[in-house]
Amino acid sequence: MENWNGWDLLEWLGPDSATSIFNCIDDPADLVRATAVSRSWRQFVIANGFSKRLCIKLCPEVSYFTSIKEITPPGTTTLDESSSTPEWRNHETDHKIYAYLSQHLFSTEGTRSCISYTIGASSTDNYLDESIDNTLELSENVNSMASYWSSGGQVDPTVPESLMYQLAHDVVFVHEIRIEPFSAFFHYGAPIYSSKFVQFKLGYTKQHVPLSFSERHQYLDLIADENYVWTYISPQFPMQQENVLQSFKLPRPVLCIGGVVKVELLGRVQKCYIDNLYYICICHVQVRGRKLSLHKSYPLLGVDVSRIADGGGAVLNYCPMA
Incomplete structure (x- = not known):
């Protein structure tokens, strides 16, 4: 009173x-x-x-x-x-x-998938067929073709990879990120090319760069950390070598300012028997959150x-x- x-x-x-x-x-x-x-x-x-x-x-x-x-x-x-x-x-x-x-x-309001488009990947094995854009598809098979992103091959299994996305809104509370490693069903034994760990960075660009579909692939340095202000960096989460949509819940709802999410894939576990190199392959990524734009x-x-x-x-x- x-x-x-x-x-x-x-x-x-x-x-x-x-x-x-x-x-x-x-x-x-x-x-x-x-x-x-x-x-x-x-x-x-x-x-x-x-x-x-x-x-x-x-x-x-x-x-x-x-x-x-x-x-x-x-x-x-x-x-x-x-x-x-x-x-x-x-x-x-x-x-x-x-x-x-x-x-x-x-808030107890439900979350939804918030990705608008892909920004870029640290590497791609076969650019058009195995591009990061495939990770936005809900199915592992599109038009009778396998849909997934593949990194370039590496002799050193500790070489990391990263995938970067732009969310549909620039003020979003992110709750979890879901990732599904790809199982190469067309290879003997259907090996799963997961990473050992995954970490997430949320933030915004330091300056405006045109990111239309036709333009963004001309800027190979778009995913470089120096181009962004990371307002949140998550702990590292272990990833299972399973071909399922794995959920990585953040310790608390995180306000993503600017709508940029970087998925860092740390450590390789699977060699390709064809060239004896380590790869990471992902078939689907979701960023789940709640927008604040009305x-x-x-x-x-x-x-x-x-x-x-x-x-x-x-x-x-x-x-x-x-």
Whole structure:
């Protein structure tokens, strides 16, 4: 309650003690409820940025946002907010957006496959027939042909490989990644070309590069780490040498800022009897998550990374009219 024997609890505690107490809150819904107690409580919560602090604690990737920018669609009007200062409006926007992001961490809404297109692979044995694009097919056989990606062959089984994808949205909470190693049924014994381990990197490009289907294969360095800001790197997961869709659940929902996912395949286990080289072959990849964009033309949340090349950070675009 706000008052106890006529005293405002916040005033009675003092700003230092009240701040210590609010910093101990670990449920974003409790902060939202606190703003409904009274005007003074609302001002205290918003002015001190408790929602942002908690959101960063729960989801460290949020710290990569340098600012939040409000986007107004053409033809719309905004409410007259002349009674409040620009600084206070920024505090209110931060509170609203970071509380919204935190709530999604606890959402029970189902996940879905989020990949939009492939960016590239570290190597490919037979480019057209065994390209990374085949990993987006749901079936191992397409038009009576085996559908899979194959790495180039290596004498050294420790040489890693990587596959890179662009998600359909640039603000996605990723929960798990599913990978199905390929079983070469046309080889004796139907060997399975899995990797020993797998690791995932999530982030965004440092600068815009055209990635249309006809253009992206001209940029062989697109998958190089120096072209990206990785806001999250997962632990290594062991991969089973089984021809099944294997699920690799992240320790917590991870906010993928920018929508780029890199799948790193570490260690080789299977030699090809034809050339005695080690290969990794994958027939299907899924990135499962929940998008935060609610409108096609003007998403509620979007990321602007155009300032990265100039030394700026990622800007979170917010459209209140969506």
